[in-house]
Amino acid sequence: MTRIGARELIDRILDAGSRTSWDAPPRPVAAPGSAYAAELAAARERSGCDEAVITGEGLLRGRRVAFVVSEFGFLAGSIGRATADRIVAAVERATAEGLPLLAAPSSGGTRMQEGTAAFVQMARITAAVMRHRAAGLPYTVYLRHPTTGGVLASWGSLGHVTAAEPGALIGFLGPRVYEALHGEPFPPGVQVAENLAAKGLVDAVVGIDDLPEVAARALAVLCAGDPPAVPPAPEPSGDVPGEVSAWESIERSRRPDRPGVRDLLRYGARDVTVLSGTGEGEAEPGLLLALARFGEAACVVVGQDRLSQRTGHPLGPAGLRVARRGMRLSRELGLPLLTVVDTPGAVLSAEAEERGLAGEIARCLAELTTLAVPTLCVLLGEGTGGAALALLPADRVLCARHGWLxxxxxxGASAIVHRTTERAAEMARAQGVRSADLLAAGIADRLLPECPDAAEEPQEFCARAAVMIAEELAALAAADPAVRMAARGRRFDGGA
Known part of the structure; x- marks a missing residue:
């Protein structure tokens, strides 16, 4: 793999001529005349850098950002005490100046010449990164070839959004070390960017030339302030939810061509960045996590993907853990959360039980009911069981005309009550599942019209939904937080 230097990399990412260095001369760490001092001198000569990272600021598509970029040519990008000084100083300055931070590590890990004193610097760097995140500032990571050891196990794995260079070697244990210790090569194809993306450890694999656009799109949402007011959109007339039966809505919601959350993002949102998995080694296609804007309103989107669920990827515990990652992003960055409910129900299996399905539903409910940021739920189609309930509690709930809960x-309800599935339509009517019933009960707040069926007007339906979402997010942002949270706590009390 062709490796480029730190300065060339950052100059290809930032706007031309905008890079400004924050680097101060590194403190002396090697005894004069020692072998280590000679290695440092040779590294400076070879790489053209005075340490294994460069730091500074610049403009990314016009947005001011801070950066920390590894120089692999300087002792394999290893982290010593002076390297850590520079990284921590840059992170702290970015925090003080309120700047988003882009980290691009490429490193073999701890600098062996400095031993344990260098090793513990990973904790120091991590603390600085977490103070940056605690300030509500975005921290984005681009893992380059190679990134291993303590760097991956600290500041390389803490991004709100993490991308990786195509084909990059990324792993905790370096392959040479593994082979030396175990006498055999590390299994091939594991420590590769594309495999880690498939496993939900990184969000995307992105080439360097595509990185500016990808990063700018993500930061457009991550750095967004409160959304401006959006004027109400006129709703189509003549759409009375009570005109259709519960069973008709259920059948319509199950149409294979009905638009889902991906269509909503495609036709109704902008600045969309789809994230992958939990970031902790689990991915589940049935749950989509993304950053997006609806109009000018930026948000984190946690949505159940109807197509994936119906084509072999039913929603399980991992999907709900992906959802909780979205909730954490919202909380840390102060972004509103949009949940999209559209599920035939969670997977029912021994594996799901053993991996804690019920507990994950409970934890989603706990997060949503206490999340301080504005929350909005769209009941887009099917709303079956605990998987639907897990994403339902929100400040406001929009319900599509043929959505149901x-x-x-x-x-299944018919089988329990009547010992047959043949009375499903009767059960649906009796249980009050349709949109008209949800609105009357105060479970939903507003109808999302279909004219007459979203499957017959997918683009128009999604565009109409997007306008309503933008309007609701703007209203929630303008509401008094204490009043909003109190109302959320009362919303399912049935008027008691």
Whole structure:
């Protein structure tokens, strides 16, 4: 793999001529005349850098950002005490100046010449990064070839959003070390960027020339302030939810061509960045996590993907852990959370039980009911069981005309009550699952019209939904937080 230097990398990412260095001369760490001093001198001569990272600021598509970029040509990008000084100083300055931070590590890890004193610097760097995140500032990471050891196990794995260079070697244990210790090569294909993306450890694999656009799109959402007011959109007339039966809505919601959360983002949102997995080694296609804007309103989107769920990827514990990652992003960055409910129900299996499905539903409910940022739920289609409930509690709930919510599929409810699935339509009517019933009960707040069926007007439906989402997010941002949270706590009390 062709490796480029730190300065060339950052100059290809930032706007031309905008890079400004923050680097101060590194403190002396090697005894004069020692072998280590000679290695440092040779590294400076070879790389053209005075340490294994460069730091500074510049403009990324016009946005001021701070950066920390490894120079692998300087002792394999290893982290010593002076390297850590420079990284921590840059992170702290970015925090003080309120700047988003882009980290681009490429490193073999701890500098062996400095031993334990260098090793513990990873904790020091991590603390600085977490103070930056605690200030509500974005921290984005681009993992380059190679990134291993303590760097990956600290500041390389703490990004709100993490991308990786195509084909990059990324792993905790370096392959040479593994082979030396175990007498055999590390299994191939594991410590590769593309595999880690598939496993939900990084969000995307992105080439260097595509990185500016990808990073700028993510930062457009991550750095967004409160959304401006959006004027109300006129709703189509003649759309009375009570005109259709519960069973008709259920059948319409199950149409394979009905638009889902991906269509909503495609036709109704902008600045969309889809994230991958939990960031902790789990990915589940049935749950989509993204950053997006609806109009000028930026938010984190946690949505159940109807197509993936119906084509072999039912929603399980990992999907709900992905959802909780989205909730954490919202909380840390102060971004509103949009949840999209559209599920035939969670997977029912021994594995799901053993991996804690019920506990994950409970933890989603706990997060959503206490999350301080504005929350908005869109009941887009099917709303079956605990998987639907896990994303439902929000400050406001929009319900599509043919959206519905039920503790079980109507066929399952019929089997429990009547010992047959043949009375599913009767059960759906009796349980009050349709949009008209949800609005009347105060479970939903506003109808999202279909004219007459979202499957017959997917683009128009999604555009209409997007306008309503933008309007709701703007209203929630303008509301008094204490009043909003108190109302959220009362919303399912049935008027008691």
């Amino acid at each position: 039920s503790p079980l599929p109507p066929e």
